[in-house]
Structures are given as C-alpha cells and as structure tokens.
Amino acid sequence: MRYLMLIRFDPAVAPTAGPDPSLAEGMGRLIEEMTKAGVLLDTAGLRPIEEATRIRLAGGTTTILDGPFIESKEVIGGYCLVQTRSREEAVEWGSRFLRLHGPEWTMEVEIRQLDQS
C-alpha cells in the first residue's frame, strides 16, 4: 500500500534557521534507512510558502494568487511517499521522522493512502 505523508508545521513558531546540522544529519540517516528498507519511493522538502502560487476555481473562473498567504498558519513543508505493508508501518515511519525533532518543533504528519483502485 502506498501512503503520502504530508509534513505540516507552523513557520511562526518553528526555529527560523530551519533544521540544525544534527537534525539534518538525522533526517539523512532516516531517509537512507527508509530507502534500504525498500519503503521510500520519493521525498522532498518544499520551498517557503511565500513563494507559492495558488490557482483558485470558483464559479467557473480561475484566479491566480501569489503569496504570501497570511491566512494559512500551518503549511506543508515537505512530503514523503512510502510503500508499506500496512498503515501502521507508515505511521511508525512518520513517527520516527517526528521523533528526530527537538522540543522546539511543533509539527504534524498527515498520512493519506493513495487511491489506487
């Protein structure tokens, strides 16, 4: 089964310098571990929300909106696509990712199964 993990955090309360070197190293190790376990299909971090563009459809018209989007508190900072034998295994990998972060981080991983029917 394939799961998409969306990593959300609130930039207002996150460390402004981003992940410190030891966290970055830990993430690198985890990514390697997930690759070697045959679990990781794809992963990437995303550029800041300020650079985002939104295209909105309403009443049959599309509107293009450039950031910053002040209304959004939590933003998606990255994603990770995994293939595991069960949802629980995907949850455990997501938990491992979160556990790498120190107490200065408040974040959330949302796990969604891909609809492959």
Place this chain on the structure above:
Amino acid sequence: MSRDQSPEQQAIRAVEAAWRIEWPQLIAGLTRLVGDIDTAEDLAQDAHLAALRQWPRDGVPSNPGGWLMVTAKRRAIDRIRRDARLARILPLLGHDLLAERRAPSPGEEPGISIADDRLRMVFTTCHPTLSQLAQVALTLRMVGGLTTEEIARAYLVPRSVVAQRIVRAKRIIREHRVPYEVPDRSELAPRLAAVLEVIYLIFNEGYAATSGQDWMRAELCDDGLRLARILTGLLPAEPEVHGLTALLELQASRVHARSDTARRLVLLPDQDRSRWDHLLIRRGYAGLGRAHALALQRRAPAGRYALQAAIAAVHTMAATAEDTDWRRIAGLYALLAERFPSPIVELNRAVAITMVHGPTAGLEIVDSVAASGRLDGYHLLHAVRGDLLGRLRRPAEARAEFLRAAGLTANTAEQALLHSRAANYVE
C-alpha cells in the same frame, strides 16, 4: 483498519508496526551472534514480549532496533545462566556478551554493520543446499519479514505446508553447517545469481500467478519488489541488482493496467497506457541507468536482468501499442538469446520477430522451440503458436493451440482469456 481504537490498542499496534520493521535486522544480527536462526528467533521473541510490556507505557524508543538488540542480548545472558546446555552451544554469544559488559556499546559493534548481517542472511536463505521452494519461503520469512501465515496466503497453500518448508530449510542449514557469511568475490557472482532468481520468482508468482483465480496477486509483486529494493540498498555496486530492480519496477508499473474491472487479464497491446504507474517507470529508468553505468565501469556487458529491463523500457516508451519499437526489442532479444540462451527467450524473440518480419518468420522460431521439446507442457508456447497461426489464417490450428494452452494452465483467469481467444476461430 478500524479507526476507533482505545489508546492501549493504538499503542500495541504501534509496537507491532515498529517490531515488524525491525524484525529482519534483529534476526540477522542475532543469528550472527548465536549462529542459529531458531535460537535467534527465540531471543527476538523474548525482546518482543519485553517491548510489548514497556513500549505502550513509555512510548517507542528513539532507536527501536538498538533497544530490541540490547534486550535480546540481556535475555540471552539470563538464559545462559539458567541453562548450561545453551551456554555450551552459544560460546560465541557468551564471549561477546561478557566482553560487552566491560565496554557496553549497545547494538553497535564496530566493523559490523546491519547491512552486513542482512546480506549474510539473504545469502543463507538462498544457499544452494536448499531447494528453490525452500529458498523462496525462507527468504520471504527471514529477509522480507512475512509471517508463515502471510506466505501461505500469498501462495494459496495451507499454513502447515509453509511452516514445514521453513522448519526443514532451517534444519538443512544447521545440519550442513551452512556458514553465515557473505560469499567471497570469487563465488559472489553465482551466489548472487541465485538470490536474484529467488526474488524474480517471488515477483513473478505475483505477476503471473501459476494457479488460483486471479491473474495477479499484487501483494506478492509488492513483496518481490520490496526485496529487490532492499537488496539494492545492501549491494549498491552490483549492476545486476539494479538491473533486476529496474525490471521489476517497470513490470510493476503495468500491474493496474493488466486487469479490467471484471478482473480479467488485459494484455500489453490492449492496456490503457494512462493507467501505467509513471513513478515506477521513472524509478525503473533510473535503475536501468545505474545498472548500465556500473556495468560500464567494470567493462562488463549488460546482464540478463538489465537486458530484460531494457526491453520492458522500450515498451513503456511507446505512447500507443502501434508506436512500439519492435526492431529494437527484437535486437535486444537477439542479444539476450545469444548471451543467455533459453527457450523462453526464444519464444519472446519469436513474438518480436513477428512484429518486425511477419508471422511466418515468427512461426519458424516457435516451431524450432517446440521441436526441441524443452517447453513441452508450457501453455504460453501454445498460446503464442495459436496467435501466429491465427495471423496466418489457419483458424482450425489456431483454435486447437489456444484450447491446448488453456488446458495447460491452472490459473482460471488465464484459462478464460485463452478460451475466448479460441472462440475467435470457429470453424
């Protein structure tokens, strides 16, 4: 899964998930220490029970694998104290553990990595003293981490059959004193070929099930692909490992397009190509690129899996079935037939040759394969022959061949397809 669980149930499920993730490494490491898979499993089970007591209360530790290893070793010390017989059969473990008590380094012996242990395990479960059936079952169990139950379900056989197969395989390993090691450079190539074949067999049984009602068993494909990806991580410098992984990624990219809503088989020319999985296709191309680059570095020609992956890649590059570059495919099959001759390769080459030079040329090859007698009883020989005879407007013979093919497969989805092809040729 049910979403309304109590916190305790949730905690237990979390423990089970972490346990399943860690189990293959744990067993591989413990087997090196105690020199016996069964004892390793017992110790791991002890650690599992300890985890079930402690993790729901304290949370999953930051290094679950290390925690389980340390706990299993502690259990081993307890057991050795209680059981003199165990102390005799586990001299290495006793030694190691005593040394470790002076300088504790939980789960991190210098110079021995987890990858080494898992490689030792995969070369053991695919050891030539074991039959291929035993290799498959033991590899899925010890390297893939599947339970006996799951293997039985995947192969549509009773659990007891798989359990017995695994028990017997472990006994053979013990009795033949199969060393728990990665083979030397000199014997690595043939031993690796056996490992690759086992993984290929597992995937293929999922991709083209030899029995049962479904044409495919997608979970078994997933397991085969996962094993290939694991092996890629363990042996990143071996071109053929990348070749096999690339082949499986490319084959798997078509899984969803290979059956219709009524779970009937859809063959390549009739597949809805928009349903192909482009993530897997991309991964397949990348693996194929690595296989070629690594082979070039060694000045080695492309291996058998890399060549097959290259053929699969040509198919995926065609936007429609008509766009398929059959000339290139025929060329690759010719190369494959020259370097790794087999009647199956010849049969496939016949199909490619038919697409380039017409059915008469194809039939010539098929007939010589049939005359060799090496594919007697292989249903696809007759299916291909039926197809070629149909193209040559010899309906009665075509019909007879399709019916013969249908009688030779135990897979009911395949039977249905072959009967419907036969029905196209009514006298």
